[in-house]
Amino acid sequence: MHPRTKFLIGGLIVLGTAGWLMAGSIKATAVYFLTPEELQAKVLEDPGLRETGVKVGARVVAGTVERDSSGKRVAFEMTDGKATYRVEYVGLIPDTFSDSVDVVVEGRLGADGVFRATTLLAKCASRYEAAPEGYDTAKVHEQYRATGAAPTDTASR
Amino acid sequence: MILVGELSLWIALLMCAWSVTLSFAGGVTRRPELVASGERGLYAGVGFVVLASAGLWTALLTSDFSLRYVASFTSANLPTIYKISAFWGGQAGSLLFWCLVLGGYAALATWSNRGRNRELMPWVTGTNAAVLLFFVMATALASNPFERLDWVPADGRGLNPQLQNPAMAIHPPLLYLGYVATAIPFAFAIAALVTRRLDAEWLGAVRRWSLVSWVFLTLGIVMGMWWAYVELGWGGYWMWDPVENASLLPWLTGTAFLHSIMIQEKRGMLRKWNVTLVVGTFLLSILGTFITRSGVIQSVHSFAQSAIGAWFAAFFVLALLATIALVSTRLRDLEAQAQLEAMISREAAFLYNNLVLVGIAFSVLWGTLFPILSEAVRGTKITVGESFFNAVNVPLGLLLLALTGIGPLIAWRKASVENIRRQFAGPAAFGLLVGAALLVLGIRKLSPIVAWTLAGFVAGTIIQEFWKGVGARRKMYDESVPRAFARLVARNRRRYGGYIVHAGIVILFAAFAGMAFKKEYDLTLKAGESATVVDPYGTRWTFTSEGLSEFKALNRDVLTLALRPEVDGVRLPLITSEKRQHRDSRGAPTFQPSTEVGVLSQQRQDVYVVLAGAIREDAEVRINFNPLVVWVWNGGLLMAIGGLIVMWPAADRRRRQVGYVAELEPQAVGAAS
Numbered sequence: 048m049h050p051r052t053k054f055l056i057g058g059l060i061v062l063g064t065a066g067w068l069m070a071g072s073i074k075a076t077a078v079y080f081l082t083p084e085e086l087q088a089k090v091l092e093d094p095g096l097r098e099t100g101v102k103v104g105a106r107v108v109a110g111t112v113e114r115d116s117s118g119k120r121v122a123f124e125m126t127d128g129k130a131t132y133r134v135e136y137v138g139l140i141p142d143t144f145s146d147s148v149d150v151v152v153e154g155r156l157g158a159d160g161v162f163r164a165t166t167l168l169a170k171c172a173s174r175y176e177a178a179p180e181g182y183d184t185a186k187v188h189e190q191y192r193a194t195g196a197a198p199t200d201t202a203s204r
Numbered sequence: 205m206i207l208v209g210e211l212s213l214w215i216a217l218l219m220c221a222w223s224v225t226l227s228f229a230g231g232v233t234r235r236p237e238l239v240a241s242g243e244r245g246l247y248a249g250v251g252f253v254v255l256a257s258a259g260l261w262t263a264l265l266t267s268d269f270s271l272r273y274v275a276s277f278t279s280a281n282l283p284t285i286y287k288i289s290a291f292w293g294g295q296a297g298s299l300l301f302w303c304l305v306l307g308g309y310a311a312l313a314t315w316s317n318r319g320r321n322r323e324l325m326p327w328v329t330g331t332n333a334a335v336l337l338f339f340v341m342a343t344a345l346a347s348n349p350f351e352r353l354d355w356v357p358a359d360g361r362g363l364n365p366q367l368q369n370p371a372m373a374i375h376p377p378l379l380y381l382g383y384v385a386t387a388i389p390f391a392f393a394i395a396a397l398v399t400r401r402l403d404a405e406w407l408g409a410v411r412r413w414s415l416v417s418w419v420f421l422t423l424g425i426v427m428g429m430w431w432a433y434v435e436l437g438w439g440g441y442w443m444w445d446p447v448e449n450a451s452l453l454p455w456l457t458g459t460a461f462l463h464s465i466m467i468q469e470k471r472g473m474l475r476k477w478n479v480t481l482v483v484g485t486f487l488l489s490i491l492g493t494f495i496t497r498s499g500v501i502q503s504v505h506s507f508a509q510s511a512i513g514a515w516f517a518a519f520f521v522l523a524l525l526a527t528i529a530l531v532s533t534r535l536r537d538l539e540a541q542a543q544l545e546a547m548i549s550r551e552a553a554f555l556y557n558n559l560v561l562v563g564i565a566f567s568v569l570w571g572t573l574f575p576i577l578s579e580a581v582r583g584t585k586i587t588v589g590e591s592f593f594n595a596v597n598v599p600l601g602l603l604l605l606a607l608t609g610i611g612p613l614i615a616w617r618k619a620s621v622e623n624i625r626r627q628f629a630g631p632a633a634f635g636l637l638v639g640a641a642l643l644v645l646g647i648r649k650l651s652p653i654v655a656w657t658l659a660g661f662v663a664g665t666i667i668q669e670f671w672k673g674v675g676a677r678r679k680m681y682d683e684s685v686p687r688a689f690a691r692l693v694a695r696n697r698r699r700y701g702g703y704i705v706h707a708g709i710v711i712l713f714a715a716f717a718g719m720a721f722k723k724e725y726d727l728t729l730k731a732g733e734s735a736t737v738v739d740p741y742g743t744r745w746t747f748t749s750e751g752l753s754e755f756k757a758l759n760r761d762v763l764t765l766a767l768r769p770e771v772d773g774v775r776l777p778l779i780t781s782e783k784r785q786h787r788d789s790r791g792a793p794t795f796q797p798s799t800e801v802g803v804l805s806q807q808r809q810d811v812y813v814v815l816a817g818a819i820r821e822d823a824e825v826r827i828n829f830n831p832l833v834v835w836v837w838n839g840g841l842l843m844a845i846g847g848l849i850v851m852w853p854a855a856d857r858r859r860r861q862v863g864y865v866a867e868l869e870p871q872a873v874g875a876a877s
Contacts, residue, residue: 051544054547054552054555058556061563061603069567072592073588073592075591076588076590078587080575119817139814141437142437142799143366
């Protein structure tokens with residue numbers, strides 16, 4: 048057999064194995080990444096989706112955050128403006144989590160309609176970038192005048 | 205100065221456009237005065253980019269809060285070092301920084317080739333100017349750091365506390381230096397394609413640039429891992445986040461190129477492949493920037509969604525189409541001059557190395573883009589987790605590790621049984637010994653055992669090479685061991701520098717495998733209370749809380765917990781972890797509270813302490829035992845050092861001598877010297 052053919056066969060074996068591993072682990076680890084609205088629709092369509100792991104990206108509803116002072120337990124509501132779910136999470140809470148950030152939670156929607164999260168990622172829009180769009184200068188200015196404080200994080204949202 | 209900077213940006217735009225037009229015109233007409241004008245246009249453009257950068261730095265250092273960028277990322281009480289680093293703390297500034305780095309590289313490339321590669325240079329200068337033009341345009345039009353607020357705040361918002369870390373002051377510039385350096389080989393590839401001069405000439409010109417990119421990417425990635433480790437507080441250094449993946453992709457293809465380049469140099473094979481890798485590496489850098497800046501993929505690291513994504517997408521598509529058009533019209537010039545002769549040969553080993561590296565890159569890209577792909581195909585976003593990346597990349601990585609040992613020692617063209625026995629018997633025995641020792645020690649996890657066995661094998665090959673080389677020099681020149689070692693490396697930088705990089709890889713893989721044994725404990729401690737836990741080595745640790753305390757620092761309030769670790773009755777240094785609330789100069793809180801982890805770093809493991817929270821006197825802490833972490837940093841550093849050795853220009857070529865020639869088949873070419 049020509050060495051080139053042999054190499055190609057070897058290459059195919061390597062790539063085939065990699066592809067097989069990829070396909071297998073996609074099946075094993077893939078989870079839906081939904082908005083609350085999509086989650087609502089999916090659950091209506093297929094109640095079995097409750098108690099299966101999903102990821103949900105949404106915004107925390109301001110004022111709903113109940114933190115346990117241990118720093119390891121938090122409950123809040125998340126919404127995309129169309130559907131709202133209560134979330135309970137136990138674990139280390141990321142520094143960037145607050146009552147006005149976007150979060151990505153991974154966990155299960157319980158039969159009681161409460162989303163029990165096993166991971167909580169907070170994606171703070173201003174984490175690296177300050178208020179790119181909708182930076183309401185007038186509002187910030189007003190707040191600045193009223194309080195004498197510098198524009199803070201929340202002013203940008 | 206700030207106004208000068210702002211205007212400079214626009215002048216730079218014109219200069220770049222000038223340089224693109226004149227250089228390409230010069231390339232087509234071969235008129236030297238056009239070429240020279242194009243080069244001068246580039247220098248001028250770069251000069252104005254430097255002025256623009258000086259303008260932004262002036263604004264940052266003088267805290268001119270009339271600029272939105274300055275007000276958004278600094279405050280009056282920010283330490284000076286972070287005022288300087290705020291240049292790349294936000295999107296607009298980092299784009300300008302990108303221009304600055306690219307400008308510096310492009311000017312250097314043009315200048316250092318003023319008497320060389322003259323056929324290629326108009327196209328190289330023109331391509332560089334075009335890329336620079338794009339970045340300056342994106343900076344000026346889509347994300348301008350000189351944008352003004354219509355009022356001047358008394359103080360700025362300050363830099364995010366998680367970016368107030370020495371690693372964050374240098375990690376982004378290192379990564380940018382690496383990312384941007386991929387543009388220069390890309391320009392040479394385009395030039396070589398256009399002029400059809402696709403022999404080894406252009407490869408010689410880009411080899412060092414690829415190394416520059418590789419070294420900076422390596423340092424940047426490792427520094428980023430370190431930052432994530434000490435700053436994000438989840439106890440690890442790599443979570444396959446899209447932003448991390450984006451930095452890994454060009455590193456993988458760049459590494460593949462640095463290996464396949466040798467095959468083209470020695471055998472004239474892989475010509476199409478090398479062009480593809482060079483272009484692919486550059487495109488992956490652009491794609492990485494696109495992914496991280498556009499917000500198309502959810503990442504904890506994501507920068508804000510902004511219009512800049514569309515700019516990058518457009519540029520990516522344009523560059524891709526241009527390359528495809530060029531390559532497809534020049535397929536005949538890219539024919540290989542030799543063929544693979546045997547499966548058991550260095551060529552084949554390198555081909556497999558390339559295949560695996562590109563395979564890893566592909567799987568990482570696939571996993572990263574999967575949410576977008578699944579949404580396009582099935583209408584629902586589906587994400588894959590960490591376990592996807594691990595399931596695919598652990599086996600591929602281990603295969604790569606094995607090839608790291610095989611590639612440099614196997615003979616070119618066709619290896620004989622004798623060659624294999626002589627080169628690999630010792631190292632293979634050493635590797636198996638390591639594996640057996642681990643089994644005896646009671647370790648039963650498969651992938652760490654395989655990893656350490658292979659690490660032992662590769663380490664064996666490297667030690668054997670140095671042993672033979674040093675021995676030969678001692679015999680020949682009667683030198684002392686350290687002297688022979690230093691000379692050996694200095695006289696054969698490419699080869700022994702490469703071995704040093706490989707040694708770094710071995711250390712890195714061994715350290716990664718250690719993380720399979722990490723342990724995690726959650727404790728609640730009052731002042732004076734202690735708890736005893738067991739580390740991965742079976743040693744008992746007693747942690748005694750010295751209590752919580754509060755104090756104020758320059759720009760923050762701090763709540764700190766001190767833990768006293770004790771092992772076998774021996775007291776170790778205190779570990780402290782902090783919760784910080786940053787404040788501006790008026791005392792108003794800025795950003796959410798942030799956590800500072802406490803790390804006690806030892807050779808065998810890190811003790812990693814996170815203060816999760818406090819209920820009155822009860823401190824909630826998480827303690828991680830992370831085995832071998834310090835070797836990740838050491839391995840990464842060693843890789844970069846090896847890369848620098850390979851890259852360093854030979855001081856005096858005449859004095860170069862061969863310390864030791866690998867035992868090769870009679871007809872084979874000398875090893876990578």
